[in-house]
């Protein structure tokens with residue numbers, strides 16, 4: 102029997118039972134929509150993390166005090182290291198390393214920031230000038246902390262957007278004196294907007310020279326040393342080199358941890374890929390349930406049309422004619438359902454975030470669309486083959502007698 | 505040419521078995537017009553199904569045009585049914601969702617006839633049963649006699665050499681029944697189609713040229729009809 106005719110016959114049969122066909126399709130539609138939607142949320146999260154991390158500067162190696170064994174883990178939050186990391190450590194590795202471009206000592210703390218009668222607690226980052234470039238930050242007006250400021254322990258401060266706005270409003274802040282802790286600092290620069298990166302608000306901070314920060318917090322322990330590698334291909338060599346240099350300086354003890362941005366990235370990627378896979382799998386289950394719905398309806402349909410099958414066989418339909426006819430019906434249900442599901446899933450992935458009160462990054466990917474399409478087709482074949490085979494194997498005489 | 509030799513058909517139902525045919529032998533030549541008569545349950549339909557290649561005998565030999573068909577597989581039987589045999593049933597067996605002309609096209613879609621000839625071929629068949637003005641009626645919109653004529657059109661659309669009719673007039677009033685018989689008679693006489701029909705009514709059997717009587721699964725009498733009805 103020619104394939105056009107088979108298609109026509111199958112479609113007519115489906116259209117003859119519009120409500121039933123639509124309800125059956127609905128199962129597949131929901132399944133595919135869920136797959137597309139959940140995968141696009143997972144994929145969106147993955148891409149978000151990726152851009153955020155690259156937005157924090159690439160080719161970065163971060164040295165933190167204290168030893169954490171797991172490679173590629175998050176930075177340890179405890180600074181309770183046995184041996185501190187010092188400003189001199191940072192200078193030392195920068196001077197002696199052949200792979201590093203920069204090494205920026207960072208002291209992190211919270212202090213009270215006051216201007217006139219306004220005051221608030223704020224994150225203070227003590228740093229050297231290169232920090233700006235490593236973290237891909239921009240100055241909006243004035244200037245950043247300079248090397249001279251660092252060397253002379255000058256009390257200058259650069260304000261993040263939020264800090265500036267909350268303390269000064271529309272007033273010009275440059276050149277004004279603010280109180281940080283007990284000391285007075287002169288505002289030399291205002292940062293451009295950076296926004297929240299991985300939960301850290303780069304606008305709600307102030308920057309001061311690392312030496313001044315040491316004095317402010319009365320410490321010579323660094324929070325971290327941020328280093329950048331000249332050539333990203335030498336990342337592993339740079340890690341080994343820093344280790345060697347620092348172990349020597351720290352009386353042969355490895356009491357620090359080196360984390361690379363790409364480690365964090367790949368860990369996050371792995372976690373999110375697994376998460377996306379799990380989500381897709383869960384959604385896939387509903388697609389399978391949709392498939393069972395198709396099978397159920399096809400079995401009913403075969404039973405209802407037993408006599409039709411008998412008649413077709415009596416006038417010469419072969420096994421495969423009947424098989425294909427019913428298989429096309431189930432595949433049509435699943436593929437049309439799949440396509441509708443893809444459209445709804447992709448559409449809502451794009452539209453839904455606009456209506457949510459929080460930020461939800463979504464990304465419709467080609468692979469999830471293709472996967473959903475072929476999976477739904479496969480569901481149609483898998484769950485259609487049994488009813489279709491059953492139909493094709495019916496005995497013509499018994500079918501003709503069936504009431 | 506049909507040659508049945510010692511055909512037996514046994515139905516197994518659990519541990520009980522029913523012998524529907526117990527050694528039926530029969531020769532039917534091309535162009536014959538035969539009635540099969542016999543009491544209910546004597547095996548007439550069973551015999552028709554075997555002749556029509558819808559079923560296989562349990563044992564015995566069945567030669568159709570010198571070809572042994574009793575052991576062919578389902579698809580080979582399907583081809584023979586499609587190309588050589590037309591069926592007419594007591595209960596019409598039309599597809600209710602399809603129009604008359606679509607029903608008549610049905611054997612063509614499983615044949616080698618190319619799709620652009622289907623409509624014309626089916627139309628010719630509808631004309632030959634006088635229903636060219638009922639092409640787009642569904643079976644439910646036709647009278648019993650008209651439905652059976654659609655069934656005849658479907659049976660002859662593929663130019664079969666044999667038409668098998670199992671009580672074709674059983675559900676019809678006598679006038680429609682006669683109309684059907686005249687059509688079958690015309691096919692037999694004008695086109696030389698072999699016609700085998702099962703009937704309980706002697707006056708219907710009188711349209712044929714030969715009557716075969718069956719009892720308990722075997723042929724008990726084979727008579728020629730002299731001066732048959734026209």
Ligand SMILES: Nc1ncnc2c1ncn2[C@@H]1O[C@H](COP(=O)(O)OP(=O)(O)OP(=O)(O)O)[C@@H](O)[C@H]1O
Pocket residue numbers: 515516517522523524542543544545546547548549550551
């Ligand atoms: N599928 C089947 N399974 C079991 N027994 C069957 C089957 N088909 C037919 N029979 C039995 O075979 C015998 C012959 O049946 P068949 O239908 O050939 O009779 P028939 O001569 O056509 O009768 P009628 O005139 O009532 O149509 C009957 O006893 C019937 O019960």
Ligand SMILES: [Mg+2]
Pocket residue numbers: 548549550670
């Ligand atoms: Mg019968």
